Amino acid sequence: MIRVLRSNSTCILSNSLFGPYYLNPLRLGGCLWYSTADPDLEVEFPRVLRTGRSNQVKSGPQRQLCQVVLDHFDKQYNEELGELWTKARAVLLDPRCWQYGLMLNRFTELGELSQALQAQGFSSLLPEDCGSGSLRCLVHPAQNRFPSQKHRPGHLKQLYLLNAASLLPVLALGVRDGDRVLDLCSAPGGKAVAILQSATPGLLHCNEWDGERWRWLRDTLQSFVPPALMEAVGVLNLDGRVLGRREAGAYDKVLVDAPCSNDRSWLYTSQPKQGALWLQERAKLPELQKELLSSALVAARPGGSVVYSTCTLSRAENGAVVEAVLASCPDAQPQDLGWLAHALSHRFTFAPNSPHGLLVVPDQGRTWGPMFLAKLKKL
Numbered sequence: 001m002i003r004v005l006r007s008n009s010t011c012i013l014s015n016s017l018f019g020p021y022y023l024n025p026l027r028l029g030g031c032l033w034y035s036t037a038d039p040d041l042e043v044e045f046p047r048v049l050r051t052g053r054s055n056q057v058k059s060g061p062q063r064q065l066c067q068v069v070l071d072h073f074d075k076q077y078n079e080e081l082g083e084l085w086t087k088a089r090a091v092l093l094d095p096r097c098w099q100y101g102l103m104l105n106r107f108t109e110l111g112e113l114s115q116a117l118q119a120q121g122f123s124s125l126l127p128e129d130c131g132s133g134s135l136r137c138l139v140h141p142a143q144n145r146f147p148s149q150k151h152r153p154g155h156l157k158q159l160y161l162l163n164a165a166s167l168l169p170v171l172a173l174g175v176r177d178g179d180r181v182l183d184l185c186s187a188p189g190g191k192a193v194a195i196l197q198s199a200t201p202g203l204l205h206c207n208e209w210d211g212e213r214w215r216w217l218r219d220t221l222q223s224f225v226p227p228a229l230m231e232a233v234g235v236l237n238l239d240g241r242v243l244g245r246r247e248a249g250a251y252d253k254v255l256v257d258a259p260c261s262n263d264r265s266w267l268y269t270s271q272p273k274q275g276a277l278w279l280q281e282r283a284k285l286p287e288l289q290k291e292l293l294s295s296a297l298v299a300a301r302p303g304g305s306v307v308y309s310t311c312t313l314s315r316a317e318n319g320a321v322v323e324a325v326l327a328s329c330p331d332a333q334p335q336d337l338g339w340l341a342h343a344l345s346h347r348f349t350f351a352p353n354s355p356h357g358l359l360v361v362p363d364q365g366r367t368w369g370p371m372f373l374a375k376l377k378k379l
């Protein structure tokens with residue numbers, strides 16, 4: 001059982017599993033919102049917002065460090081990143097310092113909420129010169145995690161909670177109004193929502209191979225996108241490796257946010273044997289990633305572009321994948337993303353020498369990432 005104890009300035013949650021959690025109440029738009037450093041402990045925010053009823057709390061499985069994964073990362077990343085891994089390691093091992101970004105949904109009324117968030121010290125992540133169009137994301141210098149809003153059919157959500165580095169692949173893709181776009185590995189849909197926040201594509205195909213995640217993707221889109229705009233959005237359930245051949249040359253822009261090791265979540269598990277299984281799977285990922293990136297290049301029209309991204313620091317899943325695909329696709333040309341790193345260098349820590357793309361490395365006070373992104377042009 002979880003108890004909610006209130007004091008004047010702090011809400012303390014406690015149960016037998018977790019011990020006490022200290023939540024910081026923020027008064028926003030006349031409502032109390034609670035934030036906590038633990039992503040597995042969430043206040044059901046819509047209830048608080050809608051009815052002001054007493055806070056309902058749900059808890060996920062307890063987060064446990066997975067030693068076998070940490071040992072593996074230590075060995076590999078000490079070699080590949082040196083000092084940068086020491087910094088990233090400190091952040092990844094301390095979930096209480098993790099920051100979260102709030103992507104605002106431009107299809108909802110945001111006036112009061114946006115003002116209230118800014119009064120609380122949130123500021124805009126993206127400067128005007130980074131080509132973000134109408135995409136808006138707010139960040140806070142402190143490590144506040146906002147409770148996520150629940151899916152309610154027929155109601156649009158105002159906020160999408162994310163690791164702000166997830167927006168970089170979307171910025172690199174640079175979707176413009178009218179573009180035909182493919183999001184090849186789309187669930188749960190964060191980047192698809194960001195694409196629709198940044199511009200109004202003529203067509204957006206969101207593809208996800210896993211059935212359950214496909215349903216999650218569909219729910220996400222329904223939660224953030226008005227029905228009229230959904231007419232330009234297709235939610236596909238195909239193997240991304242074959243989609244390129246089926247739709248050869250059909251898209252102006254293609255995003256491959258590939259299945260990857262996901263360093264941040266792989267470090268934690270609620271099942272002790274899971275870590276060892278993940279590490280077995282890890283060795284197979286680069287092959288799948290190469291196939292997906294090659295398929296994306298087939299799907300892009302000549303002159304179109306493809307962005308490849310992962311949320312791992314692993315060179316084998318990042319630069320090495322891009323290098324192998326460039327070697328086998330003579331009609332693909334790497335694009336420089338230095339402009340993006342330059343525009344956002346005050347917000348993110350980029351690895352100084354990352355072959356074939358940008359690598360965001362978690363750092364104190366800029367805990368965003370890991371995120372790798374590379375851009376290729378189809379000749």
Ligand SMILES: C[S@@+](CC[C@H](N)C(=O)[O-])C[C@H]1O[C@@H](n2cnc3c(N)ncnc32)[C@H](O)[C@@H]1O
Nearest residue numbers: 185186187188189190191209210239240257259
């Ligand atoms: C990193 S996640 C994508 C995250 C998503 N882009 C977002 O921003 O919310 C990678 C996704 O690729 C899916 N996937 C794995 N293999 C695939 C395949 N062969 N074709 C298409 N999607 C695949 C996984 O199920 C997973 O949902």
